[in-house]
Amino acid sequence: MTGRARTPVLEARGGPETQRRVRDSAGLLAGAAMRRLDEDLEWYRALPAEDRSWVGLVAQAGITAFVTWFAEPTRPPHGVGDIFAAAPPELTRSISLQHTLQLVRVVVDVVETHSDRLAAPGDEREVREAVLRYSREVAFSAAEVYARAAEVRGAWDARLEALVVDALVRGDVDDALRSRIAALGWSGRGSTLVMVGTTTSALDDVRAAELRRATRRAADDALVGIQGDRLVVFLGGEGDLRAAASTLLPRFGPGPVVIGPVVGELTDSARSARAALSGLLAAPAWEQAPRPVLADELLPERVLIGDVTARRTLVAQAYAPLAASPGSLLETLSAYLGTGRSLEAAARTLFVHPNTVRYRLRRVSDVTGWDPLDARESYVLQTALALGRLDAADSAPAGTAR
Known part of the structure; x- marks a missing residue:
């Protein structure tokens, strides 16, 4: 005789009386949870009215889900994704993961406080163990929900950041861009x-x-x-x-x-x-x-690559101040650069003493911020002089000898 495999039958948690009490206490537990949230959690009291209502729906959904799961042992615990189904995704911005876990702890504490009323005599331990197991599953699921939200938000922020950077580089600044910049923090x-x-x-x-x-x-x-x-x-x-x-x-x-x-x-x-x-x-x-x-x-x-702003800057910061300065600074700098950066040769060209040339070049450094005695900075000044002369020639009246 061949025996037939029998499927084990899982009984509901607790006895029929405990099941009835848990089912009938859903409204009581929800009300108690809302009072505790308002009493214990300062961040909850500070939320806008709309967010407070969403949190209330989440707490009630959690209790309802627990009651349903408690009555059906073959059913896995509801994840927090199901509990949050009624709330908008933006709620994860208003309420942090830490706040969500505090919410879970308050609801668990409320259920444990009422466990004697929920459980028939002899079932108290089973009710408390069920609450602890359910709260653990909800806490893990909460972490998953917030991780997914952070991933989505990170991808969205990266795309928004790319658009903002592109607009800033182009100089396309308007009120919409300012709003996007603020959204990026x-x-x-x-x-x-x-x-x-x-x-x-x-x-x-x-x-x-x-x-x-x-x-x-x-x-x-x-x-x-x-x-x-x-x-x-x-x-x-x-x-x-x-x-x-x-x-x-x-x-x-x-x-x-x-x-x-x-x-x-x-x-x-x-x-x-x-x-x-x-x-x-x-x-x-x-x-x-x-x-x-x-x-x-x-x-x-x-x-050299055609940057007009750089050209204007060099003329404005080097050539123009020298041209407006007394003491033949522009003439001295031109002679010094034109004679191979030689103090003596520049002095002979200008019919002055080399120390006079040296003094005037120090004045050039004071006026422009670039030192003619430094190889790199003298190149900057030579470029500025060439650009200034070109601009001066372009602005000369027609017919003037160049």
């Missing part, structure tokens, strides 16, 4: 600068996320734009932004890294971004350029 305190370079390699999501965390550790505010093999970083805050930018140097790939000028606020950062990007394109012309290098230290090279 930019505080707007202090100044802003832009640094650009290449990426170390193809950045996957993990490396890109780590890069963003590093930039946010370096400064109060940070935005990152990954544009192919080019990396654009916006830094903001009240500290030393250039020092903060230098700490990020290892995050960039090989080749030049250029730091744009500091500007007042993020919406004005297009100027810094344009200077930095122009400097990145022009940097190979200066083989000895430091790394990182300031965009304003690359003014002659930027002029």
Whole structure:
């Protein structure tokens, strides 16, 4: 005789009386839970009315789900995903995972407090064990829900950040962009600068996320734009932004890294971004350029690639002040540069003593900020003089001899 395998029959938790009590107490437990939330959780009392109502629905859904699960032993515990089904996804922004776990603990404590009323004599231990098991499953599921929400939010933030960086580089600033910047958490305190370079390699999501965390550790505010093999970083805050930018140097790939000028606020950062990007394109012309290098230290090279802003800056900061200064500073600098940077040859050309030339060149340094006796800075000044003369020739009246 062959025996037939018998499927084990799982009995409901507790006896019929306990089942009835648990089922009939759902409303009582929900009401008690809501009172405890209001009494014990300060963050709950501070929520807007709409969010408070959603939290109330979540708490009631959790208790209802527990009652249903308690009566059906073959059914796995409801995850918090089911409990949160009635609430909008945005609730995970208003309520942190820590707050959710506090909510779970309050509800568990309420059920345990009423366990003597819920359980028939002899079933108290089983009711308490069921509550503990259910709360454990809900806590693990809560972590999964928040992890998924963070992943989705991270992907959304990365896409939004890319759009914002692109708009800032182009200078397309409007009210909508300001709203997007605020959504990314930019505080707007202090100044802003832009640094650009290449990426170390193809950045996957993990490396890109780590890069963003590093930039946010370096400064109060940070935005990152990954544009192919080019990396654009916006830094903001009240500290030393250039020092903060230098700490990020290892995050960039090989080749030049250029730091744009500091500007007042993020919406004005297009100027810094344009200077930095122009400097990145022009940097190979200066083989000895430091790394990182300031965009304003690359003014002659930027002029060579057609940067109009760099041309205006050189004329305004070097040629124009010298032309307006007394003491033949422009003439002396021109003679010094035109005679192979020789003090004696310049002195003979000007019919003055070499010490006079030396004194005037020190005055040139005071007026412009560039030292003619330094090889690199004399090149900057020579470029400025050439540009100033070209502008002067272009502005001369027609028919004037050139």
